[in-house]
Amino acid sequence: xxxxxxxxxxxxxxxxxxxxxxxxxxxxxxxxxxxxxxxxxxxxxxxxxxxxxxxxxxxxxxxxxxxxxxxxxxxxxxxxxxxxxxxxxxxxxxxxxxxxxxxxxx
Amino acid sequence: xxxxxxxxxxxxxxxxxxxxxxxxxxxxxxxxxxxxxxxxxxxxxxxxxxxxxxxxxxxxxxxxxxxxxxxxxxxxxxxxxxxxxxxxxxxxxxxxxxxxxxxxxxxxxxxxxxxxxxxxxxxxxxxxxxxxxxxxxxxxxxxxxxxxxxxxxx
Numbered sequence: 001x002x003x004x005x006x007x008x009x010x011x012x013x014x015x016x017x018x019x020x021x022x023x024x025x026x027x028x029x030x031x032x033x034x035x036x037x038x039x040x041x042x043x044x045x046x047x048x049x050x051x052x053x054x055x056x057x058x059x060x061x062x063x064x065x066x067x068x069x070x071x072x073x074x075x076x077x078x079x080x081x082x083x084x085x086x087x088x089x090x091x092x093x094x095x096x097x098x099x100x101x102x103x104x105x106x
Numbered sequence: 107x108x109x110x111x112x113x114x115x116x117x118x119x120x121x122x123x124x125x126x127x128x129x130x131x132x133x134x135x136x137x138x139x140x141x142x143x144x145x146x147x148x149x150x151x152x153x154x155x156x157x158x159x160x161x162x163x164x165x166x167x168x169x170x171x172x173x174x175x176x177x178x179x180x181x182x183x184x185x186x187x188x189x190x191x192x193x194x195x196x197x198x199x200x201x202x203x204x205x206x207x208x209x210x211x212x213x214x215x216x217x218x219x220x221x222x223x224x225x226x227x228x229x230x231x232x233x234x235x236x237x238x239x240x241x242x243x244x245x246x247x248x249x250x251x252x253x254x255x256x257x258x259x260x
Contacts, residue, residue, distance in 0.1 A: 011125075063176045088173050091172070092168070
């Protein structure tokens with residue numbers, strides 16, 4: 001019948017799209033379908049999560065329960081219903097000290 | 107009890123990672139400057155956090171660090187364990203005065219048991235407090251957040 005329902009945890013920088021809510025309900029068979037679903041109620045979220053080609057942005061991680069979806073099937077990861085989906089920022093850079101000393105920008 | 111600067115920096119770095127902007131390439135160096143953590147030290151801390159399963163790292167161009175678990179599943183206790191290896195150092199295990207007292211006066215198994223109740227309670231508290239809880243505290247305090255496209259480097 002209906003699409004699997006899940007709970008989506010929204011990180012602080014994106015709560016302006018959810019009226020300050022930490023958590024919103026959503027539904028979809030896959031992570032991609034879920035993003036499309038929450039966009040219908042929280043316009044602007046999709047653009048923050050996906051790039052122009054519709055891929056997950058590089059410094060955005062989406063967890064299905066405790067697993068990063070990049071280690072599953074990325075946006076095609078299937079949802080059964082009842083999962084907690086967490087959107088989490090990531091950062092660029094490694095060898096911070098080295099880059100800093102050489103004045104480079106990672 | 108004394109929290110080491112390594113634990114403090116590790117907690118602040120992980121919090122910073124989860125609190126500020128998402129979807130734009132934020133540099134690890136930004137955390138270093140914002141939290142006042144020397145870059146070399148931050149790198150060492152990050153490496154420990156990676157080994158301890160708190161962060162994941164990706165090498166090469168476009169690489170960086172990300173949380174290995176959602177903030178609600180990352181406790182301060184996990185970060186203590188990843189950076190210090192145990193709670194011992196924080197809770198008197200490394201305190202020679204305490205050790206002397208314990209061995210001289212006792213004999214007293216009772217003292218050890220009482221102390222282990224203290225250790226147990228502190229450990230439980232640190233394990234119950236998550237990065238998600240710190241995000242809530244920061245939100246409540248209205249802590250200013252780095253805005254998209256408004257990154258600063260030094």
